[in-house]
Amino acid sequence: MSASLYQENLIEHFKYPQNKKILEHPDFVVHEHNPSCGDRVSMQGCLTNGVLTEVGFQGSGCVISQAAASMLTEHCLGKDIAAILALSADDMTALVGIPLGPTRLKCAILCLHALQQGLRDYLKQ
Numbered sequence: 001m002s003a004s005l006y007q008e009n010l011i012e013h014f015k016y017p018q019n020k021k022i023l024e025h026p027d028f029v030v031h032e033h034n035p036s037c038g039d040r041v042s043m044q045g046c047l048t049n050g051v052l053t054e055v056g057f058q059g060s061g062c063v064i065s066q067a068a069a070s071m072l073t074e075h076c077l078g079k080d081i082a083a084i085l086a087l088s089a090d091d092m093t094a095l096v097g098i099p100l101g102p103t104r105l106k107c108a109i110l111c112l113h114a115l116q117q118g119l120r121d122y123l124k125q
Helices: 003-015 063-076 081-085 089-096 102-124
Strands: 028-033 040-048 051-060
Touching: 003 063, 028 102, 040 063, 040 102, 051 063, 051 081, 051 102, 063 089, 063 102, 081 102, 089 102
Parallel strands: none
Antiparallel strands: 028 040, 040 051
């Protein structure tokens, strides 16, 4: 895909986010905040036999942080905990599809940190 198609995809996820919802009975809920820019994201999930079967997020902030949350939730549905915990900043950059400097990378990985923290909390239960 060309850079402009990736940018269009980012805008689509921002305008029409996937999985932006509150789950009724989540197995975990976690909130993350990036104090340097004000981005916020809350992630919730339901697991069955170690697989993410339902995921929702709420948040506010820049296009990248909110679109990345939408993209990440789509990407992680149906994946097992180990696969999600193995995701890295490089994976988020690939998912977002545009070059990100250090500041914008923090925006893109906020949701990943939240989701992974929620899964780690779940495993401790």
